[in-house]
Amino acid sequence: MITPVLLAVLALVLTGPAPAVLARSNWPYRVPRAAVILWQAIALAAVLAALGAGIALSYSIAGRPGEPRFNPSSARDLVAAAILAMTALVVVRLFWAVGRVAVGTRARRKRHRDLVDVLATPDGLIPGLRVLAEETPLAYCLPALRGARVVVSVGALDRLDDGELKAVLAHEQAHLRARHDLVLEEFTALHHAFPRWVRSDVALEQARTLVELLADDDARRRNGPRPLARALVALAGAPAPEAALAAAKSSTVLRVERLAAPAPNERLLSSCTYVAAAALLIIPTITIAAPIVTAIVDAVS
Amino acid sequence: MASEEKVQPQAPRPLGDLERLVMEQLWAAPAALTVREVHEQLSGTRELAYTTVMTVLDRLAKKKLTERERDGKAWRYRAAAPREELAADLMRDALDRAGDRREALVRFVGQVSDEEAALLREALSRLDAQEQSG
Numbered sequence: 001m002i003t004p005v006l007l008a009v010l011a012l013v014l015t016g017p018a019p020a021v022l023a024r025s026n027w028p029y030r031v032p033r034a035a036v037i038l039w040q041a042i043a044l045a046a047v048l049a050a051l052g053a054g055i056a057l058s059y060s061i062a063g064r065p066g067e068p069r070f071n072p073s074s075a076r077d078l079v080a081a082a083i084l085a086m087t088a089l090v091v092v093r094l095f096w097a098v099g100r101v102a103v104g105t106r107a108r109r110k111r112h113r114d115l116v117d118v119l120a121t122p123d124g125l126i127p128g129l130r131v132l133a134e135e136t137p138l139a140y141c142l143p144a145l146r147g148a149r150v151v152v153s154v155g156a157l158d159r160l161d162d163g164e165l166k167a168v169l170a171h172e173q174a175h176l177r178a179r180h181d182l183v184l185e186e187f188t189a190l191h192h193a194f195p196r197w198v199r200s201d202v203a204l205e206q207a208r209t210l211v212e213l214l215a216d217d218d219a220r221r222r223n224g225p226r227p228l229a230r231a232l233v234a235l236a237g238a239p240a241p242e243a244a245l246a247a248a249k250s251s252t253v254l255r256v257e258r259l260a261a262p263a264p265n266e267r268l269l270s271s272c273t274y275v276a277a278a279a280l281l282i283i284p285t286i287t288i289a290a291p292i293v294t295a296i297v298d299a300v301s
Numbered sequence: 302m303a304s305e306e307k308v309q310p311q312a313p314r315p316l317g318d319l320e321r322l323v324m325e326q327l328w329a330a331p332a333a334l335t336v337r338e339v340h341e342q343l344s345g346t347r348e349l350a351y352t353t354v355m356t357v358l359d360r361l362a363k364k365k366l367t368e369r370e371r372d373g374k375a376w377r378y379r380a381a382a383p384r385e386e387l388a389a390d391l392m393r394d395a396l397d398r399a400g401d402r403r404e405a406l407v408r409f410v411g412q413v414s415d416e417e418a419a420l421l422r423e424a425l426s427r428l429d430a431q432e433q434s435g
Contacts, residue, residue, distance in 0.1 A: 112391065114366060118321050118324040119321075134388070134392060225428060236413045256420075260424040260428040
């Protein structure tokens with residue numbers, strides 16, 4: 001009976017307190033690549049632990065592992081079956097959310113791309129660049145397997161010099177090359193898979209910030225930190241009403257401050273983060289696998 | 302790393318470019334146009350097959366950017382919405398940071414408060430100072 005309890009506790013810790021603590025820390029911003037992996041590991045481990053808790057609970061209620069006979073007249077077996085069914089429902093819900101987000105995102109992006117193609121003019125500066133005749137400063141990418149677009153508004157072009165524009169384009173191309181949209185899609189799907197009362201924005205929010213930092217790092221490696229930092233400040237645009245903003249620093253401020261600081265060597269920190277991510281995934285997997293393996297061994301011997 | 306940066310001229314996308322030109326004709330026209338009318342207006346400036354214009358209008362209809370109606374034996378096409386309206390749709394989608402639509406696009410920067418604007422300027426001047434001393 002101890003395994004399901006431990007797994008349930010792990011699932012709860014990984015959905016609530018752990019993300020909250022991690023989101024308040026500053027160190028993940030120093031190793032964005034490892035931090036994205038850690039967030040993915042936390043999310044995946046939370047799901048695995050929750051599923052594992054269900055499976056392990058149903059096992060321990062049904063009696064000794066290795067007793068495959070299902071007895072419909074036994075109340076214990078019925079409860080165990082119900083728990084297993086609920087666990088399966090969670091899996092179905094998860095796949096449903098992934099599919100829905102994937103379809104929805106692609107449909108919306110396609111519509112957006114169709115609009116961009118008739119409203120914005122191509123520019124030969126980089127492949128797929130479209131210039132939109134809008135005053136609002138705007139630069140973003142539309143990811144796709146083929147024919148991705150980078151959209152820049154005239155308002156943005158007016159505010160940027162050549163070096164800054166180059167940095168912005170490098171940043172957007174980094175998003176496209178690394179398919180950061182797929183990373184965010186996973187977090188969005190997970191976000192939607194959880195019932196409204198347990199899910200929080202923290203993981204998705206952090207993932208968004210971290211992929212921006214990754215694209216920033218790519219642009220910094222290509223052109224140095226200055227053009228990108230200047231571009232960020234130039235495009236930060238009209239101040240938003242104070243009330244509309246959270247108390248925390250916006251990611252724009254974080255990004256510029258990060259560019260202003262020299263890039264340190266964080267090999268140790270990133271290694272530790274990767275190890276933590278791996279450990280998080282291994283613990284629930286082994287705990288789920290252990291009773292099943294024991295059952296098989298029992299059955300064979 | 303440099304090899305990843307393909308700064309080569311974009312592969313010709315004649316249909317994509319034509320879509321834009323055709324939409325511009327439709328937006329400028331006071332009434333729905335036949336394929337022949339669009340073809341006549343466009344062939345003033347470039348060599349263009351009638352069937353190409355037909356294809357483009359058909360593609361635009363499939364993308365729900367044009368609407369068509371029967372007029373005798375011919376189809377008449379009109380823009381599904383005024384240019385300004387589509388541009389507004391596009392901007393709304395690009396700027397919408399709420400809920401579901403937020404992750405559709407990765408925006409380059411967000412909005413900042415006055416206080417944060419000051420922080421930004423400070424960080425930038427620090428960077429400039431580094432550059433000069435280094």
